[in-house]
Amino acid sequence: MFKRGNRVEVFQASTDEAWEPYMNDFIGVHGVVTDPDTSINDPDDLIEVSLQGKGTHRLPQDCLRILSDTR
Amino acid sequence: MAKDTCPVQSTLQYLSDRIASGVLTDPKVRRICESIRMLVEEISLGEAGDSHMAAIDDLMAEFENRTPDDTATKTLDHLKHILSDRREEFVSHIETRNCPSHDCGVIAPSPCQMACPAGIDVPTYLALIAEGKDDQAIAVIREDNPLPWVCGLVCTRPCEMMCVRGRIDTPISIKFLKAFAAERALSDRRYTNPEPAPPNGKRICVVGAGPGGLSCAYYLALMGYKVEVIESLPFAGGMLMVGIPRYRLPREVIDREVAMIEDLGVTFSFNTRFGSDVTYEDMKTKGTDAFFLAIGAHKAWDLGIKGETDFPRVIDAITFLKNVAIGDRHAPGKHVVVIGGGNVAIDAARTSLRLGAEKVTIAYRRSREQMPADIEEVEQAEEEGIAFAFLTIPTEITGNDGRITGLACIKAELIAKKGTDRLAPVPILGKEFTIQADAVISAIGQYVDDSGMTAFNAVNWTRRGTIEVNHASMETSMPGVFAAGDAVSGPATVIEAIGGGKRAAEAIHRQLTGMPQPRMPKIPVRRRKVPMIEMTAAEKMRLSRPVMPMLNVDRRRTTFQQVELGYDEAAVRKEARRCLRCDVCRRCGKCVEVCRDKMGIDALHLGYLDFDHPVKTDFRMTAENCITCGACAANCENNAMTLEEKDGRRMLKLCGTILNEQEIQTCDACGARLPSAQYMAFISDKTADLTQKAEQRLLCNDCQRRLSAKNHVPTRPVNPT
Numbered sequence: 001m002f003k004r005g006n007r008v009e010v011f012q013a014s015t016d017e018a019w020e021p022y023m024n025d026f027i028g029v030h031g032v033v034t035d036p037d038t039s040i041n042d043p044d045d046l047i048e049v050s051l052q053g054k055g056t057h058r059l060p061q062d063c064l065r066i067l068s069d070t071r
Numbered sequence: 072m073a074k075d076t077c078p079v080q081s082t083l084q085y086l087s088d089r090i091a092s093g094v095l096t097d098p099k100v101r102r103i104c105e106s107i108r109m110l111v112e113e114i115s116l117g118e119a120g121d122s123h124m125a126a127i128d129d130l131m132a133e134f135e136n137r138t139p140d141d142t143a144t145k146t147l148d149h150l151k152h153i154l155s156d157r158r159e160e161f162v163s164h165i166e167t168r169n170c171p172s173h174d175c176g177v178i179a180p181s182p183c184q185m186a187c188p189a190g191i192d193v194p195t196y197l198a199l200i201a202e203g204k205d206d207q208a209i210a211v212i213r214e215d216n217p218l219p220w221v222c223g224l225v226c227t228r229p230c231e232m233m234c235v236r237g238r239i240d241t242p243i244s245i246k247f248l249k250a251f252a253a254e255r256a257l258s259d260r261r262y263t264n265p266e267p268a269p270p271n272g273k274r275i276c277v278v279g280a281g282p283g284g285l286s287c288a289y290y291l292a293l294m295g296y297k298v299e300v301i302e303s304l305p306f307a308g309g310m311l312m313v314g315i316p317r318y319r320l321p322r323e324v325i326d327r328e329v330a331m332i333e334d335l336g337v338t339f340s341f342n343t344r345f346g347s348d349v350t351y352e353d354m355k356t357k358g359t360d361a362f363f364l365a366i367g368a369h370k371a372w373d374l375g376i377k378g379e380t381d382f383p384r385v386i387d388a389i390t391f392l393k394n395v396a397i398g399d400r401h402a403p404g405k406h407v408v409v410i411g412g413g414n415v416a417i418d419a420a421r422t423s424l425r426l427g428a429e430k431v432t433i434a435y436r437r438s439r440e441q442m443p444a445d446i447e448e449v450e451q452a453e454e455e456g457i458a459f460a461f462l463t464i465p466t467e468i469t470g471n472d473g474r475i476t477g478l479a480c481i482k483a484e485l486i487a488k489k490g491t492d493r494l495a496p497v498p499i500l501g502k503e504f505t506i507q508a509d510a511v512i513s514a515i516g517q518y519v520d521d522s523g524m525t526a527f528n529a530v531n532w533t534r535r536g537t538i539e540v541n542h543a544s545m546e547t548s549m550p551g552v553f554a555a556g557d558a559v560s561g562p563a564t565v566i567e568a569i570g571g572g573k574r575a576a577e578a579i580h581r582q583l584t585g586m587p588q589p590r591m592p593k594i595p596v597r598r599r600k601v602p603m604i605e606m607t608a609a610e611k612m613r614l615s616r617p618v619m620p621m622l623n624v625d626r627r628r629t630t631f632q633q634v635e636l637g638y639d640e641a642a643v644r645k646e647a648r649r650c651l652r653c654d655v656c657r658r659c660g661k662c663v664e665v666c667r668d669k670m671g672i673d674a675l676h677l678g679y680l681d682f683d684h685p686v687k688t689d690f691r692m693t694a695e696n697c698i699t700c701g702a703c704a705a706n707c708e709n710n711a712m713t714l715e716e717k718d719g720r721r722m723l724k725l726c727g728t729i730l731n732e733q734e735i736q737t738c739d740a741c742g743a744r745l746p747s748a749q750y751m752a753f754i755s756d757k758t759a760d761l762t763q764k765a766e767q768r769l770l771c772n773d774c775q776r777r778l779s780a781k782n783h784v785p786t787r788p789v790n791p792t
Contacts, residue, residue, distance in 0.1 A: 001441060001493055005232055007683065017533060020542060022591035025117075030683065034186055034229030035564055036443055043493060044535075046560065048567065050186035050233050052682060055594050057542075058560055058567075067683065 002047050006033040007067040010051065016060035018046055023063075029054055030067065077174035078157035079115045079164050082150070086111065089146055097139045103130050104146065106586065111161075112596070113589055115175040119165045120590035127154065180595045181653035183245065186233035188570035189216045189286075190595025193230050193245055194654040196252070198601045201647035205252040206261035211598050212249060213265070216569050217289035218282060218328045220257070221311060223250025224635075225320050227445065227564045235653050238679035239688045241616040243650050244638075251643045257327060267335055268295035273360045273583055276301065278345045281309020282565045283365035283556025285332055286572030287579075292335035294580050299354075300337060303344045305397075309367050310557070311565065313393040314415070316422050317631040346523030361551045361579045364527070364538060365572060368517040368557035374410060378468030379513075382475045385468055388419040388514035395422055402427040404510025408478045409433045410465050411514030412442040415562075417449060419512045420457045424628055432458040432506055434465055436483055436496040451634060455627050460506060464498055468511050477505040517562045527552055537561050544578035544588040545571055553579055603652055603727030608690035611728045614649045617642040651679075652726035656711035658682075662703035662725075670702050672753075674731075693730035698749040699723050721747060738771035745771055 002008070010026040013019060034056060035048035046058040086108040095101040107130050113119045131150065138144045154161070164175070183193040191212055199208040212219040226246050234242030256262040275291050277284045280302035288298045306312055307329040311320060333339065343349055345366075354362070371387030379385055384404055388411070391403060407423040409416050412435035420431045433452070435442060438461050442449060453459070460480070467479040482502035485494035518536050529549035531539040538554040540547050545555045555571025557563055574592060581588055620636040621627075627634055638646065658680045667673040674697035678686030699721050701714040713724050722732040733747035745751060751769060770778065 003441070003443075017539075022543065025591065032186070032232050034232050035227060035567070046535075048188070048229070048563070050182070050229055052182070053185070053594075055185050055190070055592060056188045056229060056570075057592070058563070 001043075002033045002036045002061060002064065002066070004033055004036055006036075007031070008033055008049060008064045009067055010049075010059065010063050011065045012063055014060040014063035016062065018058075018060050019063070023057070023059065026051055026054055026057070026059075027063075033064075077115075078153050078160050079111060080174035082153055083108065083111050083115055085149065094142045095146065097137070097143055099137050100134065100139065100143045100146070103134045103137070106130055107134075107150070109586075113593070114161055114164045116594050116596070117164070117175075118589045118591055118593055120587060121165070122587040123165060124158075124161060126587050180597055182233040182235055183230035183243075183653065184595045184597070186229040187215075187595065188229065188564070188567040189573060190570065190593070191215045191230075192595070192598040192654070194650055194652050195597065195599045195601050197243065197245070197248060197647045197650040198604060198652065200248050200252050201604055201644055201650070203644065205255040206259065206263075208249075208252045209256045209262055210265070212252075214598050215573060215595070216566070217286055217332060218565075218569060219249050220253035220324050220328055221282070221320065222566055222569070223247065223253050224324060224633075225311070225315055226566050229564075229566070235651050235658065235679055236649060238685040239651075244616050244646050247619065247635075247638055248643055248647055251638060251640075254637070255640075262331070264331055264335055265293060267293045270297065271295040273297065274299065274358050275361050275363060275579060276354045276359045277363045277365065279309060279365035279367055279556070279558075280304070280307035280329075280339060280341075281365055281367050281556060281568060282311060283367075283558075283568035283572040283575075284309065284363065285329065286569040287363045287365065287553075287555065287576045288337045288572075289332045289335065290573050290576035291579065292332070292337050294576070296580075298337045299359075300339045301343050301345045301349055302339060302341050305341050307339055307341075309365075310369075313396040314389065314418075316392065316395070316418050316425075318421070318425065318627070318634050319418075321633055344523055346525060351526030360583055361553065362527070363572075363575055363579065364524070364530075364547070364552065364554040364558055365556040365568070366519065366524070366558045368519045368537075368562045370518050370520040371513060372516045372518060374465065374513045374515065376465055376467055378470070378475075382468060382470055382473060382511075384475050384510040386510070386512055388415045388512050389517055391419055391512055392422060395426070400426060403512060404475070404508070405429045406508045407431045407510045407512060408506050408508040409512045409514055410478075411435065411516075412437060412444060413514065413516070414444045414448055415517075416514035417444045417452050417457075419514050421452055421455060423510075423512070424455055424457065425631055428510075430458065430507075431456075432460055432508075434460045434463040434478065434480060434506065436462065436464045437494075438462060438485060441485075441494075451621075451627075454624055456624075462496065463506075464496060466503070468508075469505070475509050475511060476507070478508045478511055479503065479505050517557075519558050519561075530554075535561060541588075543591050544581075545575035546578055546582070546588070551582070597654055600654075603655065603724075604648055605724070605727045605729065606648060607729050608693065608731075611649070611690050614645055616649070617646055652711075655709055656726050657709055659708070661706045661708070662712050665702045665706045666697075670700060672696055672698060672700075674698075675703065677725075690725070690728055690730055693723070694732075697723060697731040698753050699731055699733050699747045700750050700753070736769050738774055739768045740770055740774040743771040743773075745769060 009030050029051045031049045031051035034050045048058050050056040110123050110127050134147050181194050196208040196211045228246045230245050231242040236243050274297045277288050277300045280300045288300055291298050308325040311325050371389045407428045409420045420433050423431045462483040463480045464483045465478050465480050470476045481498045483496035486497045488495050531548040533539045538558050540554050540559050545553045547554050553575040555575045556568035617638050622634050660680045663675045666675045674693050676689050676692045678688045704712045704714040711726050715722050719735050720732045721735050723730045736745040
């Protein structure tokens with residue numbers, strides 16, 4: 001489960017319908033979770049991640065892995 | 072132009088200068104140049120799509136047919152030349168999204184700005200606040216966010232999550248500084264709207280007056296569009312008004328900022344439901360050119376447990392908060408249980424308490440550690456006396472004669488499901504218990520209410536029940552219909568809705584003016600470059616994040632007065648000075664590498680430069696070993712590290728922070744200015760076997776050479792004169 005402040009890496013493309021072609025640019029980029037699913041902790045929800053040099057985007061969780069927790 | 076200069080960056084600079092200087096007096100030429108500039112900027116930021124070069128070519132063709140004066144002709148010739156000679160480099164920027172010369176990276180924004188879904192230029196407005204220029208700070212913020220005061224009070228502040236200062240001690244209190252600046256600028260009557268473009272005759276219908284709708288309406292109005300906002304509630308604000316309690320966000324704050332948007336000519340139709348009170352056909356008949364849907368996510372999920380529909384005092388948090396916002400001041404019950412763990416659950420609980428509930432308990436099925444609500448909100452709720460029941464799964468609402476008597480629950484434990492490390496709450500058999508309650512509020516999430524959207528039958532919906540859009544343009548699958556906010560993202564943040572609204576406004580403008588849409592959402596752009604603030608390393612390290620003064624707890628438990636009272640002015644100015652100015656220092660680490668590896672000095676202890684593994688930082692330690700050689704400054708591509716001479720002192724500064732200062736020496740023999748004594752000693756040590764030491768004297772290179780030559784007369788070269 002992702003939490004605010006988790007350092008994450010976009011380690012793969014997602015198969016989710018929310019994955020758009022431009023998101024392929026994000027693979028390998030590190031970032032910080034800025035807004036996880038704030039209501040029901042649904043693993044299917046999109047979560048907001050600020051990616052280094054790429055801005056802030058809402059991504060499917062299956063493309064992310066946690067690097068470390070700074071919370 | 073030199074071959075090693077990036078043509079994309081230089082064209083961007085050239086066009087910016089031409090436009091800013093006002094030499095392009097012909098309106099059409101100016102418009103063409105502005106359009107080309109926008110496309111070139113997207114190329115430099117890696118946001119351009121396949122059609123960008125074709126669009127530039129079309130604009131250039133238009134330009135060739137319009138050269139009213141010499142200035143325009145010169146501009147055209149310059150652009151033709153560079154676009155022809157260096158075309159492959161423009162194409163390379165688009166295809167590889169890489170600038171080989173790194174020139175385009177220089178304009179990359181800071182991490183806090185990148186983290187902001189609206190892309191606000193944080194370092195710039197913090198620097199302005201530090202200098203007391205609150206009105207200018209607000210002007211900068213409103214280039215990306217029309218609701219700075221609102222966000223200053225309720226933003227989830229992703230910027231602070233990415234704040235580089237947080238790698239040293241604590242993040243800058245960005246949110247509260249914004250609130251202060253907005254309040255002060257309003258108080259000084261210097262919070263003003265920018266001048267809108269002349270009316271362009273086009274009409275846009277915005278459905279929903281929440282943060283997304285307000286943002287879109289504001290930016291469209293500035294571009295000259297006639298905007299009509301349709302809102303089913305009796306006021307503007309959407310979730311700001313009915314979802315966020317007044318003790319966090321006073322109504323006056325929303326009203327003042329909405330009034331500013333109204334002043335731009337945006338019209339609001341309140342108590343008007345789209346689809347029934349006004350229809351798609353009505354708006355099309357009026358000549359509406361595009362629609363923007365910002366209908367939010369106002370429907371609550373059901374709990375799905377026994378007894379949920381049997382008692383009138385089972386209510387969802389959204390309806391409860393909305394009723395209170397509209398004016399209901401009755402306590403939901405004496406013993407209230409709120410089910411959920413997000414910010415909405417906390418808001419419902421704290422509101423119940425303020426309405427007079429004797430005991431309020433939040434029941435959450437996971438642990439405190441996994442609670443998604445903001446930590447500050449949870450702590451404030453605890454201070455006010457809200458109880459928490461963690462690892463608690465509700466199973467049934469019990470009662471009789473229509474009155475609730477309790478919430479039956481079962482204790483849970485967190486267990487990883489097979490094949491995953493994700494912990495899920497699992498009931499522990501035999502650990503049933505009941506929480507006494509006479510009112511139950513569910514706060515387990517919301518979804519989008521699609522009633523009234525039937526006319527938009529070509530709009531696709533996702534499997535999550537949200538409107539499907541292309542996130543680069545916020546355009547739906549129905550031509551001319553755009554959407555953003557919670558209706559697209561699901562229940563999310565105010566700032567995300569604002570950012571989406573701004574993006575949609577730009578996309579609507581592009582569509583209606585025949586411009587291609589970007590390939591990906593725009594990376595934020597820096598709005599200004601303001602001077603850095605000089606201060607000592609000791610002061611920079613000593614400054615600390617101020618503590619927020621709070622309303623006393625008794626009043627918090629009984630009234631809806633604002634809980635966070637705001638910083639005083641002195642605290643605000645100091646806190647703004649704590650900013651590291653990451654818009655200037657890109658944290659490439661070259662300065663540290665040069666100092667440590669090339670010079671062998673290792674004076675710079677800037678552990679915060681490493682994103683993944685930050686270690687200790689202390690600006691004060693630089694002075695211990697630094698010889699002010701200037702190697703770090705010479706290798707800094709962004710001029711973040713500088714070596715300056717002032718009042719007989721030579722200072723090494725990092726974004727204005729004086730890391731070291733040493734007295735400027737002069738040559739004992741000729742009086743020429745010399746490097747610092749430490750640097751001279753360093754060079755002397757390095758060259759001791761080549762040249763004779765100057766003993767106790769400080770000499771410049773020339774005098775040193777002369778002295779050395781005098782002592783080696785037999786080897787002195789013959790002067791051919």
